[in-house]
Amino acid sequence: MTTLSPNVFKSELKPIWCPGCGDYGVVQALYRALSAIGRPPHEVAFISGIGCSSRIPGYSTAYGFNTVHGRALPVAQGVKMANPDLLVLVAGGDGDGFSIGGGHVPHAIRRNMDLTYLVMDNQVYGLTKGQLSPTSPRGLETVTSVYGSFEQPINPLLTVLSAGAGFVAQGTPADMPGLATLVEEAIRYPGFAFINVQSPCVTYGEDDQQLRAHKTRMKSLDSVGHDPSNFMQALEKSTQYGTELYTGVFYRNPNPPKSYDVLVRERQETLKPAAVPRERMLDMFLQK
Amino acid sequence: MVTDIVIGMAGSGGDGIVSAGDSLVSAAAREGFHAVMTKSFGPQIRGGESSCRVRLSTERLHNPGGALDVAVALNWDDFLKFGAELKVDGHTIVVYDSKTGIAPDKLPLVGVMPAEVFSVPLTDLTKSSAGTEKAKTSVVLGLLSGWIGLSREVLLAGLKRKFGKKGEELLAANERAFEAGFTYAAEHPMKKPLLMQQPLTKGMGKLLTDGNDITAAAALFSGCQFFGGYPITPSTEVMQLLGREIWKYGGAMVQAEDEIAGIGMTVGASFAGKKAMTATSGPGMDLKTEVLGLASIAELPLVLLNVMRGGPSTGLPTKPEQSDLFQACFSAHGDVLRPVLAPTCVADSFDVTVEAFNLAEHYQTPVIILSDQEIAQRKETVDPIDASKYTVLERRKPTESELQKYARFAPTETGISPISNPGMQGGAYLASGIEHNELGAPSASGAVHSRMNEKRFRKFATLHQRRDLVRVEGDPEAPLALIAWGSIAGVCREALGKAKAEGLPVKLLVPTLVYPFVEDVWREFLMSVKAGLVVEQSYQGQLYRMMRMFLDVPPGISSFARSGANPFQPVEVLARLKELSFSLQGRVSETQRRDA
Amino acid sequence: MATKGIDFAKLNLRDALDLAVLIEEEARDRYEELAEQLEVHHTPAAAVFFRKMVRVEEIHRSELEKRREQLFGKSPVMVSRAAIFDIEAPEYDVVRASMTPFEALEAAMKSEVKAHDFFAAVVPRVSDPEVKKLFEELRLEEVEHQQWLKVEMQKTPAVKDVPGDQSDGPNEQ
């Protein structure tokens, strides 16, 4: 595959994100990753839910689908099953993915379609103006948790690892080229791949969750000698979500099983000879 | 000789009553009869009371019939639990197991004097012939074969298919039980024999299927290549059949984690360019509402089958009702129009499903099929299809030149814009639930919103003209009217026949396209109407109320509605019609007197 | 501010020039992105300044590119944008809706300081004398830019935007 210029993937729509929002870096990383993969934009389907982050498909020249809040994963799976040849990307916020859409996550993982799912985790609800999110740290004061929240945050990394995801990574636009590499790797992984992107909300996010803080806090998993083929190590590292800002691949299944879409293909091929002509479709009901 | 017969049987689940009904209806279909079979169960998962009704006829059937011609009770407690579903009246011949210990003149049927009663030593006959009590229904099949003249050979062949695989001994025992019943019938003839006339198409096997299975087959016929759904009674058979067959046609079926995911995947597959479908029932419909709106605004084709059951909430999961009409038409925030179609019988489910896919693809819209538990799960003989009679439409793809400067929601004259799909070069666009302009770019502008709303409504202009999607039967000038939709239309069609035979001036309107109203046809129909009934199986009479919302309804038209599980009988509709006719004559003569 | 996979001890002049071109290119592109963000968010004065920076960085870039072509022709470029990040480009989080021109200048100043510090840091690691000379030259250029920005800042009212002062809060959907 030849590489395409990242600009090929940039659409004419101008992002409406707040100036300085982390999502700007994410979309740049995406252009880069797609350019490295080299599939033309019309062979890419980019599906999202609702939220600031879910606006992202509109900013690429790929086929985009900005669906409803929390339902990006089901729609994306439908797309992939209908046309396994497509490169399917899914994106959304932490609320979209782990609150309203949380029920779909383990099932998407269970099915293991060849999809790449980016959660832009800003620990807060951006689009609806700063309410508590499922990844907000305990005690966070927001407009809906005025005296501090009682809830313990969801750990996205641990959640997807324990559900059986074959590729789990974390990145931040504070290291945009690194994020681009992760996205590229995720796309190349032949199955369900998850990236938790710590993408700061400049408008409602906490100070210690901003790009500046990321730059000092982030620690690459490589640098601490992490072995991404080691599931137990991955679990252990991922428990530090919220305290350590690790970047890189937590887990990559060294022996990826066949993905769902491949199995769908195979089944179609096997059963195709049993098809009857359309006009004889009702023969199966014949009582002879 | 009779041409039409309704048999009702009840027992406990362990008796295999429904399985006996299956044998009966399958044999009838093989013989070339028209047949309809419905079943009904108690709430127990297994082993509770169960019942079935089998109606056989030499003529085409529209419904499962009214009061029973033959009632078979293996056990009176079980039989009585089905109430009006197994209605016994003065013309019914009652057959029951004498082991119940109830005297023929002391039957627990309040105020009913059946035409003839047979207290048959069913249990004893079974034990002495088969050597076990477990073959009771084979004795029943033998009895029925003898009494109504349904081919002994065909029924025996059916037993062979059913028990052959389970061992020689079991088969032989059931065959002996069958013969015992057959002989008993020969030795105890009915006072007024009920022998069936042989069908004209004798020996020509018929197709036997139910509404769910034929809907699935119709989806495949239409080129459906994706189904995403979640199991729910009484719609699950659709996904079960597709899960077996769809792969052969390059498609996929997936059991989603819930109904939201089911329709989400379906929308996704449609976005990817495939004809796609999902199916559910009441509670699942509730969950699908949001994504349904997404399909409307993103203008993506999809077919959603709702097999109605009693509601709200879990309601009556195994009984039919027509109470989801409001939901099908109106459950959406925002201004939405989506076609709602309703089949009237099993065979009609095929045509309606093909039409649903056509409308969905042509208008780029979700289309709802409102079937109900009765149609969905009743077995019925249907004729083979003539494929050449059907057109199968595809969505309007963009041309090469349109792809040069592609606008997904281009404001065409018809309002229908060319639709691309991922993989198509030059066709990339953003589909979205957020309002968007002609190019698909999100917009918060009021002007764009009203412009796009107008487009999304304008595209249905030709749908409102689809006169063929409303069926009108009977004398067009008749002052008496019946209006019905879905399975109740079959009851009314039969009532219409009976009314005509009695010389009543009646006509019938049955909308296949229930919503939006094809107003011209309705208006013309209502013009001559002085009195009429809108017959519906719901508490509110939802179609009647919708008529009052969209049409000028003559004051003589009233709602004849009641909730599900208590089926309408053609004779009661006829009785109501007679009352109406009577009062109409009264009114007419009143005016004549005044005029004079 | 980071580079990846570049061994400065082994860096030759051609690659060093290409690296310099990419650093200017990154800065140019970033100013463009940020200007766009500000334009969409009704912060025109700061945007106008960032547009100016786009032109400035483009001039620097094309000058360096010309030099590279004179010396090495069109031979393939061996360094890639993936090797650098945020060298002279202002960081993504320097922009805010309704930021003032003065704040925009401050952001640019920070970037120039950053670039200066980058070259200052790598010069000692370089072994090729010509590369050393080039980087030293570039470092001094950054000092010049800083001076220019300082003058601009003196001409500009030192007003800062205080969030929530008068502007409406963010819109919701």
Ligand SMILES: Cc1ncc(C[n+]2csc(CCOP(=O)(O)OP(=O)(O)O)c2C)c(N)n1
């Ligand atoms: C069914 C439904 N409920 C609520 C909303 C309102 N809503 C829109 S986005 C959102 C949450 C946004 O947070 P997140 O998903 O984390 O994305 P972000 O905006 O932070 O990128 C909510 C609650 C909606 N659009 N739909």
Ligand code: SF4
């Ligand atoms: S509200 Fe937060 S998440 Fe949304 S665009 Fe603004 S900065 Fe980004």
